[in-house]
Structure formats: structure tokens, C-alpha cells
Amino acid sequence: xxxxxxxxxxxxxxxxxxxxxxxxxxxxxxxxxxxxxxxxxxxxxxxxxxxxxxxxxxxxxxxxxxxxxxxxxxxxxxxxxxxxxxxxxxxxxxxxxxxxxxxxxxxxxxxxxxxxxxxxxxxxxxxxxxxxxxxxxxxxxxxxxxxxxxxxxxxxxxxxxxxxxxxxxxxxxxxxxxxxxxxxxxxxxxxxxxxxxxxxxxxxxxxxxxxxxxxxxxxxxxxxxxxxxxxxxxxxxxxxxxxxxxxxxxxxxxxxxxxxxxxxxxxxxxxxxxxxxxxxxxxxxxxxxxxxxxxxxxxxxxxxxxxxxxxxxxxxxxxxxxxxxxxxxxxxxxxxxxxxxxxxxxxxxxxxxxxxxxxxxxxxxxxxxxxxxxxxxxxxxxxxxxxxxxxxxxxxxxxxxxxxxxxxxxxxxxxxxxxxxxxxxxxxxxxxxxxxxxxxxxxxxxxxxxxxxxxxxxxxxxxxxxx
Ligand code: PHE
Numbered sequence: 001x002x003x004x005x006x007x008x009x010x011x012x013x014x015x016x017x018x019x020x021x022x023x024x025x026x027x028x029x030x031x032x033x034x035x036x037x038x039x040x041x042x043x044x045x046x047x048x049x050x051x052x053x054x055x056x057x058x059x060x061x062x063x064x065x066x067x068x069x070x071x072x073x074x075x076x077x078x079x080x081x082x083x084x085x086x087x088x089x090x091x092x093x094x095x096x097x098x099x100x101x102x103x104x105x106x107x108x109x110x111x112x113x114x115x116x117x118x119x120x121x122x123x124x125x126x127x128x129x130x131x132x133x134x135x136x137x138x139x140x141x142x143x144x145x146x147x148x149x150x151x152x153x154x155x156x157x158x159x160x161x162x163x164x165x166x167x168x169x170x171x172x173x174x175x176x177x178x179x180x181x182x183x184x185x186x187x188x189x190x191x192x193x194x195x196x197x198x199x200x201x202x203x204x205x206x207x208x209x210x211x212x213x214x215x216x217x218x219x220x221x222x223x224x225x226x227x228x229x230x231x232x233x234x235x236x237x238x239x240x241x242x243x244x245x246x247x248x249x250x251x252x253x254x255x256x257x258x259x260x261x262x263x264x265x266x267x268x269x270x271x272x273x274x275x276x277x278x279x280x281x282x283x284x285x286x287x288x289x290x291x292x293x294x295x296x297x298x299x300x301x302x303x304x305x306x307x308x309x310x311x312x313x314x315x316x317x318x319x320x321x322x323x324x325x326x327x328x329x330x331x332x333x334x335x336x337x338x339x340x341x342x343x344x345x346x347x348x349x350x351x352x353x354x355x356x357x358x359x360x361x362x363x364x365x366x367x368x369x370x371x372x373x374x375x376x377x378x379x380x381x382x383x384x385x386x387x388x389x390x391x392x393x394x395x396x397x398x399x400x401x402x403x404x405x406x407x408x409x410x411x412x413x414x415x416x417x418x419x420x421x422x423x424x425x426x427x428x429x430x431x432x433x434x435x436x437x438x439x440x441x442x443x444x445x446x447x448x449x450x451x452x453x454x455x456x457x458x459x460x461x462x463x464x465x466x467x
Pocket of ligand 1: 021022023024025026027101105222223224225328329331332
């Protein structure tokens with residue numbers, strides 16, 4: 001059935017869709033906070049080096065395996081190894097991981113939707129109260145908002161690759177870029193903003209420690225949506241005339257630029273409206289920053305731009321994050337959806353229906369694990385503390401299995417699928433690739449130090465998280 005497989009309509013469409021997947025909450029909030037706390041410009045430099053020396057080769061490997069097999073991860077690993085059993089485990093891992101990450105990402109996207117809805121319709125003073133977050137995540141409305149988010153994501157997905165994913169990315173991504181630029185300009189013109197820019201950008205190499213280095217790599221890896229089967233799946237919809245190398249570079253540049261601009265929006269905002277900010281008080285967690293700290297800043301804005309102006313800024317901010325989260329969610333649900341279509345022969349609609357039933361069940365369980373249901377809230381215990389179902393999903397899939405999936409794809413393309421097949425796919429649609437520096441670099445890096453680094457991260461995370 002490979003001949004009838006849908007494809008992205010243009011290279012720009014592919015790049016926007018893949019950038020839509022890559023640009024998410026991680027870029028808009030996680031990156032700025034990490035950069036500001038961990039060495040500013042020094043962190044940025046290190047992050048950019050990781051993106052281009054480690055993440056781009058892994059991204060190209062995923063795209064090549066996907067495009068060559070014209071299948072999602074389950075089918076890719078199977079068909080490129082003639083159904084080798086051990087490798088099919090890698091295919092399963094790359095299919096279950098996105099499903100579970102989609103579950104916890106949906107939970108957070110629903111919270112963002114709650115804040116967006118309230119910024120548009122409600123009072124910012126209410127939104128900025130410390131107890132609001134707790135009340136929201138345990139309020140009955142959350143299930144209505146969950147239905148809205150799942151509804152929007154499915155409306156996009158049911159349209160298919162070209163009419164759904166590509167078309168929505170072509171609207172949502174430019175809108176996101178424009179809103180981001182608008183917010184950056186607005187924030188930078190506020191009083192005291194330069195203190196934030198300095199705090200964000202002045203390099204402090206003394207902050208670069210071992211954990212900061214591995215944190216930066218983890219952030220880059222996650223930010224480019226690697227290890228989730230997404231790029232294998234999107235690769236399977238790529239046409240043979242496009243260059244994988246230059247598309248991957250464009251996605252990486254777009255993703256890194258958005259992360260960089262997000263820093264220029266968030267840090268100066270914090271400093272401008274809260275000049276006494278003690279940098280060390282910034283929480284590591286993106287979640288607490290978006291949902292507890294930033295609403296206070298939006299409220300403080302009322303002093304300078306008025307009640308209405310502050311609500312507009314808050315709404316634009318949450319809309320920005322919501323769009324970013326939507327395009328990421330679409331990409332991640334596409335992975336198991338494509339697998340059901342490829343492997344079980346389901347129609348797209350049937351596969352989405354089956355997946356949604358599972359997802360809704362898990363998402364409701366995770367949503368209820370913040371206090372609504374006792375046994376889900378105190379689901380298990382490891383590393384000396386009680387963990388909710390949400391914590392377990394996060395720790396296992398997000399933190400641990402992602403680097404493992406990355407490790408497996410590197411070993412797979414070089415040692416099992418073999419370099420010459422990888423090369424042939426990368427050379428397709430790219431006349432300059434054969435014999436290039438990038439080609440030699442791909443062989444060397446994917447066969448040596450990248451898997452070693454990913455293996456170390458995996459082992460280290462297991463040791464820290466679970467023991
Ligand atoms: N790259 C996304 C981010 O930075 C991560 C992600 C992608 C999460 C796809 C879920 C689905 O937020």
C-alpha cells in the first residue's frame with residue numbers, strides 16, 4: 001500500500017509540520033528558565049552545539065529510516081530488518097512511548113487551555129492567586145476542557161497528513177512566530193527589560209557543570225522531538241525529491257530560534273515587572289513558571305497597560321503556548337495512529353477512534369492523579385518518595401525511555417540497516433550529500449560517540465530516578 005501513502009505537499013509544509021512538532025512547551029518555557037539559571041549565554045552556546053552536532057544527525061537518521069520504509073516506527077524497524085524479532089522491540093518502544101507522552105502532554109495542554117480560557121474571559125487577579133492552579137487542576141471543568149483539546153487535535157488529525165497536519169501547521173506556526181515576535185518587542189520596550197536580557201545572555205562559564213551539560217543535551221533532544229518515533233513517521237510522508245539534510249537543518253534552526261526568542265520574552269518580562277527577582281528563586285519547572293509565576297506578572301502589567309491591555313497580553317501568551325502544544329500533540333498522536341493504519345490495516349478514522357478511547361482513559365486517570373482519586377495520586381513509591389500515576393508516566397517515558405529510543409535508532413541505522421542504505425536514502429533528493437563532510441560526520445558520530453552519550457544518559461537517569 002506504500003504507493004498510496006499520503007505525502008506532505010511541499011518541503012515548506014514538511015518543515016513547518018516538523019517545526020510544529022519540535023516547538024512546544026519545552027522551547028517556550030523550559031529552555032528560557034534553564035538557560036537563565038545555568039550560565040545564560042554559555043548554556044545557549046552549549047545547547048546550540050548539541051543541537052547541530054548530536055541532534056541533527058539523529059534527526060536525519062530517523063527521517064531516513066521513515067522515508068525509506070514508508071512506515072511508522074513499528075513498520076520501519078520490522079520492514080528494514082525483515083521482521084527481526086529483537087528489533088521489533090525497538091519499534092514497539094517507539095510506538096508506546098509517544099502514546100504515553102501524548103497522555104501526559106495532553107494533561108498539561110488542558111491546563112494551558114484553562115488559563116487561556118480564563119485569561120480571555122475572566123479576571124487576571126483570580127488567575128494570579130496562588131490557590132488557582134490547585135483549584136483548576138482538580139476542578140470539574142477540567143474534563144470539559146479535556147474534551148475540547150482532544151476534539152481540536154482530532155479535527156486536525158482526521159484531515160490527514162496534507163489537509164490536516166500540514167494545513168494546520170501552515171496556519172498555526174506563522175501565527176505562533178508572529179505572536180512570539182510581537183511579545184518579544186512588547187517586553188523589550190518595557191522598563192528594566194535589559195536587566196533580564198543581561199541575566200539571560202551574559203555567559204557564565206562557571207555554571208557549566210556535569211549535570212548542566214547533560215541537562216542541556218536532554219533538553220535539546222526532547223525539544224527536537226527525537227526518540228518519539230515522530231520523525232520516523234513524518235519521514236515516511238516526505239517525498240523523495242526533498243533533501244533530508246537541509247530539511248533537518250531548517251527544523252533545527254527554527255526550533256532553536258524559537259527557544260532563543262522565548263528567552264527574550266520571558267526573562268525580561270520577569271525582570272521588568274518584578275525587578276527584585278532573585279534569579280535563584282526561579283523554579284526549574286516549566287509548569288510552575290507558566291501557571292503560578294507568569295500570571296502574577298500579567299496582573300502587574302495592569303499598572304502600565306491597563307486592565308484590558310494586560311488581559312490581551314496574557315491571552316496572547318497562553319494562545320502562543322497553546323498553539324505550540326497543539327502542533328506537538330498532533331505530531332505525537334500521529335505515531336501510534338500511523339502504526340495502526342500500517343500494521344493493522346485500519347482506516348485512519350478507525351485508528352484514531354481506537355487510540356482516542358485508550359488516550360482518554362489514560363488521560364482521565366492522569367488528570368485524576370493530582371488529588372481527585374487517592375490510589376492514583378499515591379500510585380507507587382520509589383527513590384524514597386510517593387509517586388502519582390502522572391509522575392510515573394513522566395519518569396518512565398519522558399525521562400528514561402527517550403534517550404534509550406535515541407540510542408536504538410543510532411545503533412540500528414549504522415549497524416543493522418547499514419551505512420550504505422542510510423547513505424543511499426540521504427543522497428536521494430540531495431545531490432551534494434555524497435562524499436560530503438556531513439556524510440562522513442554522520443557515519444562517525446552515529447556509530448561512535450552519540451550512542452555512547454545516549455547510553456550514559458539512560459543509565460544515569462535510571463540510577464538517579466529509580467534507585
Ligand atoms: N518538542 C516538544 C517541546 O519542546 C516536545 C514534544 C513534542 C512533546 C511532541 C510532545 C510531543 O515541547
